[in-house]
Amino acid sequence: MFLKSCRLKREEVQDFSVYPFSIPTIHHLDTLSLNQTVTFFVGENGSGKSTLLEAIADQIGFHTAGGSRQNVRAYNVHASESHLGDYLRLSWMPKVTDGFFLRAETFYQFASHIDEVDEDGFKSYGGKSLHHQSHGESFLSLFQHRFREKAIYLLDEPEAALSPAKQLTLLRILHDLEKEQNVQFIIATHSPILLGYPNAKIYEFDETIHEVAYEETSHVQISTYFLRNREKMLEELFKEQ
Template sequence: MFLKAVKLKDDFVPNQEHYPFSIPALAQLDELSFDHAVTFFVGENGSGKSTLLEGIADQIGFNPAGGSKQNFQVFDVHASESALSEYLRLSWMPRVTDGFFLRAETFYQFASHIDDVDWTGYRDYGGKSLHAQSHGESFFSLFQHRFKENAIYLLDEPEAALSPNRQLAFLRLMHDLLSKGNVQFIIATHSPILLGYPDAQIYHFDETGIESVAYTDTEHYQVTSYFLQHRERMLEQLFMEDE
């Protein structure tokens, strides 16, 4: 691993009346350690997982709108990156300079940016414009051709464009990279498939803070597992709530 921990700067006291520290999990953030090559952030929408991931990306020097250091100044879709990153301190051993930050919600703008600046024949994107591929194909082309060794990858909901089979293929791609060493992944996700990666660290974000949980203790696993085993009963209970 490269990134060992993230914490709030010394002596900083969050103001819980203002964003992003109005998010309970972030208001209670002290120090979060990364002890595994793969770390997942999970929690409900608005729980702070994507906000923290974006803050880490900005501190590393990646474009907080999505991309790498090379994309920092010329590709921008919003200015929320300053909301958290200025209050964070990252601990490294050693510090890494290569990698990528994927934001599913701004991937279209990133693809348009690559069309404007790429001069290599889309070498890192499967040999053709990301806009010339389906949404799922463009995501997987990025993973397959752009991701290399000696790098850190921050991914915000990478499953957004991936079918279940593609998610399994992405797990294999991760495994192949990790087997060579010197690669670290930090992923915010709702996918019980991705969360199943072996020996991954899982942090759950909610109103009580951020805590490490086991895969089978995640709501993603429990709800999905129960639904698959008891589909009719669960749907009956769900629809009865509206009657």
């Protein structure tokens, strides 16, 4: 692991009632250990997992709309202003500068940027424009051809474009990269499939940020219950009020 932890500089926050410090998980954040090769952030929409991931990307120097350090000034798609980033302190050993921040919701704009600047026949993206691949294929092309050793990768909901079968492919890519023990992933996800990656650390975001086992995550529990009790659950869901 390169990034060992991130700490909220609470002493510099003037008002915890102001966004993003008003988000309960951020409000209670102190120091978060990142001592596994693969770390997952999981929680409901609005729980702060993507906000924290984006702030980490900002402090590393990645484009907060997605990309690497080389893309920071290269394309002008609107990037979120990471107000939280200025209040984070990252602890490294050693610090790395190579890597990538995948933000699913702005990936189209990133692909358009690559079309404009590519000079090597899209070698880092499978040999053809990301726009000439399906959404899922373009994600996997990025993972398979752009990701390499001695780097840190931040992925915000990578399952957004991936079928269950392709999510399994992503797990294999993570495994193959991890074997070299020279790469680190921090992934915000809703996917019970991705969360199943072996030996990963899982942080669940609700009122606080706390480590949980795979089977204890609400996403896994809800998905498991639905698959085992589909008819009963749908009957309750559609019941007249």
